[in-house]
Amino acid sequence: MADTTFLRAEAVSRSYGGTELSGVRNITLDITPGKITAIIGESGSGKSTLLRLLYGLLSPDAGRVSFMGERIWGPEEKLIPGHDDMKMVTQHTDDLNLFARVWDNVAAMLPSTDIKAKEEKTEQVLRQLNMMHLSLKRVADLSGGEKQRVAIARAIITRPKVLLLDEPFNQVDTSFREGLQHDIRQIVKETGLTVVMVSHDPAEVLSMADELIVIKQGEIVETGHPKELYNHPQNLYTAELLTNCNVLNTDEAKACGIKTDKQAIVVYPEWIRLSNVLKTSEWLVKEILFKGPYEDLILENKGVILRAVNNEPDTYKEGDVVGVKVKRWLSPL
Numbered sequence: 001m002a003d004t005t006f007l008r009a010e011a012v013s014r015s016y017g018g019t020e021l022s023g024v025r026n027i028t029l030d031i032t033p034g035k036i037t038a039i040i041g042e043s044g045s046g047k048s049t050l051l052r053l054l055y056g057l058l059s060p061d062a063g064r065v066s067f068m069g070e071r072i073w074g075p076e077e078k079l080i081p082g083h084d085d086m087k088m089v090t091q092h093t094d095d096l097n098l099f100a101r102v103w104d105n106v107a108a109m110l111p112s113t114d115i116k117a118k119e120e121k122t123e124q125v126l127r128q129l130n131m132m133h134l135s136l137k138r139v140a141d142l143s144g145g146e147k148q149r150v151a152i153a154r155a156i157i158t159r160p161k162v163l164l165l166d167e168p169f170n171q172v173d174t175s176f177r178e179g180l181q182h183d184i185r186q187i188v189k190e191t192g193l194t195v196v197m198v199s200h201d202p203a204e205v206l207s208m209a210d211e212l213i214v215i216k217q218g219e220i221v222e223t224g225h226p227k228e229l230y231n232h233p234q235n236l237y238t239a240e241l242l243t244n245c246n247v248l249n250t251d252e253a254k255a256c257g258i259k260t261d262k263q264a265i266v267v268y269p270e271w272i273r274l275s276n277v278l279k280t281s282e283w284l285v286k287e288i289l290f291k292g293p294y295e296d297l298i299l300e301n302k303g304v305i306l307r308a309v310n311n312e313p314d315t316y317k318e319g320d321v322v323g324v325k326v327k328r329w330l331s332p333l
């Protein structure tokens with residue numbers, strides 16, 4: 001029977017220098033075509049190693065990676081590593097020709113056999129990435145975010161089936177970042193491109209990805225839709241990656257009016273209702289962190305610290321005493 005899987009890793013392991021605890025171990029996953037999958041995990045958890053294995057930049061020590069049924073060979077077996085139907089963009093834009101124009105950098109990825117088609121495709125991809133106004137500029141004169149767009153344009157102009165992104169928005173400021181994220185989502189919708197990305201930023205993966213793969217110390221701990229993993233994480237590790245949550249032990253939970261024998265429970269800051277009515281528990285407002293549309297309040301009660309979100313800035317001031325009611329809590333593993 002023909003293998004109909006798209007991009008698949010089967011029991012893949014890879015360590016560095018014989019150190020068991022480096023790299024990744026026993027990774028099995030299927031990437032869904034036409035979707036954005038984000039690999040998340042703490043620093044050193046093996047995200048980049050996994051991406052490089054999927055692309056063929058690294059050979060697995062055990063297991064196999066396949067793409068549309070064909071084995072992906074690593075650099076030990078293949079002269080030019082990587083796969084023709086996949087492209088990878090990292091935060092380093094080293095392969096751009098700084099002294100050539102944006103247009104030429106992008107067009108150079110296509111053969112010159114059909115000049116008209118080359119021009120049409122270059123214009124199309126520059127429009128998709130909102131870069132037509134930059135097309136005559138030298139790459140050296142662009143900002144970091146603009147250079148990143150050129151790198152992505154070069155990667156997608158040859159119509160790869162998969163785009164692998166290794167923290168590509170790291171050097172880019174917030175407004176540029178959001179624009180680029182939006183454009184990539186749009187391209188995925190319009191062209192059916194599959195994106196596999198590595199990111200540190202919870203806001204980025206929650207808003208961009210269709211699927212999340214959570215890795216810890218080189219192993220997958222859980223996978224799922226961002227909303228599902230955010231609202232119902234199976235692991236404390238996942239909750240802490242996705243949000244700045246309160247992790248409370250049994251006694252600390254009691255201070256919040258929660259009776260439980262669980263060793264650790266999780267309360268997200270937005271699950272705390274604040275009020276001036278002090279009939280629940282009384283908490284001192286120790287610190288207010290202004291975030292623009294909302295505030296983070298750092299509260300204290302008998303040595304227990306809680307972080308809460310207040311969507312109506314300026315309601316409280318530091319030194320106030322407020323009532324706290326926990327609307328929801330979780331007890332992930």
Ligand SMILES: Nc1ncnc2c1ncn2[C@@H]1O[C@H](COP(=O)(O)OP(=O)(O)OP(=O)(O)O)[C@@H](O)[C@H]1O
Nearest residue numbers: 016017022023041042043044045046047048049050
């Ligand atoms: N070339 C290498 N030689 C030795 N050890 C390595 C090498 N590359 C990665 N490692 C180790 O393997 C583990 C996983 O590294 P990897 O870069 O894949 O993690 P990561 O999750 O992408 O980290 P970060 O988010 O900090 O970039 C780490 O412990 C790292 O030190």
